[in-house]
Amino acid sequence: MGNLKKDSLSLVETIALSAAVMGPSVSMALNVSLITGLVNYSVTLTFLISVLITFCVSTAIIKFNKMFSTSGSLYKFTEYGLGKKMALVSGWALLLAYFTLVVGVSGVLGSYVSSLLGMAHIHINWLPISVFLSLIMWVLAYCDIKLSTRVMLALEGVSISLVLILAVVIFFKVGFHGMSFAPLGIGKNSFAVIGQGVVMGLLSFAGFECTSALGEETKSPTKLIPRVIIGTISGIAIFFLISSYSQVIGFGITPSGIKSLSTSTMPLSDLATKYISTKYAFLVALALTMSLFSCVIGCVCTGARILFSVSRDGNIHKGLSNVHPKYKTPHISVNTIMITALLIQIVFYTLTRGDGNLLYTYNAYVTALSMLVAYMFVNASGIVYFYKNKHWKMYQLIIPIISIIAMLYAAYSNIYPIPPYPMNLAPYITVGFILIMVILSRLTKHEVVPQNEDQEWDLPGGA
Template identity: 30%
Template sequence: MAQSPSTRLGDKGRKITLIQAIGYSIALRAPTASMALNTSLAASMAGRAVPLVMLGSLVGVILMALPFIKFTRRYVHAGSIYNFNSHVLGSSTGFVSGWVLLLSYLGFAFGGIALIGDFGQALLSQLGLNIPWGPIALVGTGIVYLMITREIKISTTVALTLEGLSVLAMIILSVVIVGRGGAAHHLTALPFVPASGMWKGVAFAMVFGFLSYFGFDVAATIGEETHNPRRNIPIAILANLVLAGILYVFVSYAQTIGFGVTAEGIKTFAGTGAPLGLLADRYVGSAMGVGIDIGAVFSGFAATMAAMQAASRLLFALGRDGVLPQSLGTVSAKSGAPVRSISVVVIVGLMVMLVPSIWGTSAANMFGYVGTVGVLGFLVSYGLTSIADMVNESRTGTNKGLKVGLAILALLIILYTLYANLYPVPPMPYMLFPYLTAAWILAGVILMMQKPTLKDDINRALAAHERQIDL
């Protein structure tokens, strides 16, 4: 029997293309916003070695992405690893995987609200208007809500267009900086060599490197809404990472030499909340600075749209399967979007992000807080997926030694990054975030224990969904 339209994503006429799926993944990562904010945070910990952080993070993330590429060739589900890991490790582990991934997507979605406020405030400041970031984020998030409750083809096209324009401006600025040799007027390899005693800082800064890449898996959440998903989703994941790696290493190198590899230059780099705008003013002129700020606002909008869509679709999947209230597992007959799930994400996000703004907490700090929680959630969920990959390859794979070895290497990178967030103890409030992530996991376990039939319900729902997808 075909699935009821009220609980089925992606009617035949609403499917998106491969290019739109790649754009959706790119939009969630918000390349311009990442390079306008994460690099400064990384510089505060790794010094001049920000490009090395981006390169090292890319290698680690590619290893983490391999299981997703393999699993998405077989499974199509809005719940992403909630589905993958349930098939390999059992529904209990699958549920925990999806539950932690939901925390990550919520962290990114909430961080997107901060991005809109931060870059919107910077842009208006350039125009002589001093407005707190909270009201800007509120209005911007309202616009995002109106967009993502429409057909996904519309919102993904808008997100891709906005992000494409902002990335173009960032590339032009980076080419100018590199062409002039940066602050020292000559190119140097020092950004790829940490200063003495900075290796620990590089390891901790990889959190912000991962933050720039994480979300590569988001394409899996829209598999049900994509043409030929078993082919196009793996391609979207891989293309997303390759393009991001080239862009991030180049732009972060341009930023580092643009400020200069001296102690004073790195201090300025680490202390600014809008490095791209500052560099644009310095190397091109104020008009380019305004253009970069506009691009950053576009990037913030695109990232927020994609992250809220991802979080809402995972909520939708958990509601559809009876894990969470089933009202979350319905879609709009008009647009095909899970409007109720979207509404929950937006309302909770605004409450979490805007209340601290009343106390004077900056948008950049709020982005760092929720982004770190999101990364920790990704590390846990990706770690479970690496374990699922090891188990799956040991059972059925060929070249088992190599494939299991790669999965183990990915898991070791994940465990080391988690360790670096625990010891040495990071400053407040970052020291609290690993325990907040653990509390979220515990809440999921308690939720599962309170419903003894949950495992059987999940297994039945996933089996029924798989039959419907193959019809």
């Protein structure tokens, strides 16, 4: 067993994990094309709605982080209001979201590196590249988290800077006459279609709460973590709106432009080639590979801590709650996630011969739906816990209630009308995984040895 390394992470390192898991430049490279294929021109409107929903969803999560420091993230927060059984549903949904991100983003990483090597006339399939890089990411997640976060921050900082420079160049070259309100309008889309796009927009914000899993390792967690969540959402929201708008007008507000954007596997590199140079396009692609790399590490680190917390509570094999004696990381949980992710990538390629980008697309719907489940449960928990304990008055329940309604509609929009195969399997995979893991939790439940884990902080004046 053992405890994670207390007070080992500073503000900068906590920000690093949050930025890496959200992978803003990765989201702009992958999700804008997916959203365009759903909502046509209305891409930036979709992100704007996603921003508003994310801020609403974050209210309860921020409040919990002001009161508790834990490695269990939303899993533990759900327990405080809804009890242990509902917490398991939330915990397994959240773990599924991070795990599918590890699998999908690893696949894209392999494809991006394969494309980069192809530019140099070196042709290697994405799978061996993904496997090789996964081994490196495995080592970083296994070792001291301070090392992992520093690597993540440096890589993400470079990629965001290059994407922002590209956006500025696009704005300058298209000029005022090339600007349009179309990306901010609803166009000919139905509300159901916008709802489908919003789920993919929310996917871009997936992981904004990841620093909640660092509650036992961050200095002054009840102060730093809420600030990191608010600051990260705000900064990345601005980045998303700028970059998504620049991509739409960069490809052009025409049917052919929208079609090109929706079908592009490397839209940012395509735009860099068009508006700057092939050399800059190469730099952008290289930066995105670095961002993908840091995103996977961040998702492994977060997912492992959730799995560690579930095990420490006696809900899955106790070996998963072991802490490395030297690095103080949940190394068994890290190993479990990485081995399983590698096996899925190998099986996927063996059965389909599909590329890594396709693996991400298939995983994205499961990631989005499982995140929605976890976010709905934690908001419901917040309503119960904070009202019952008089931390919130009746009117303060409006925001989490709005959050739950918005997420329910977004989830429903991705179930009906039924999306095409294999995306239509996402609800069944999500619900099936959660049910199987809840049953497994009951079968492998073990006695809990008291640990120095979650800490509760009393807030003056019901803050």
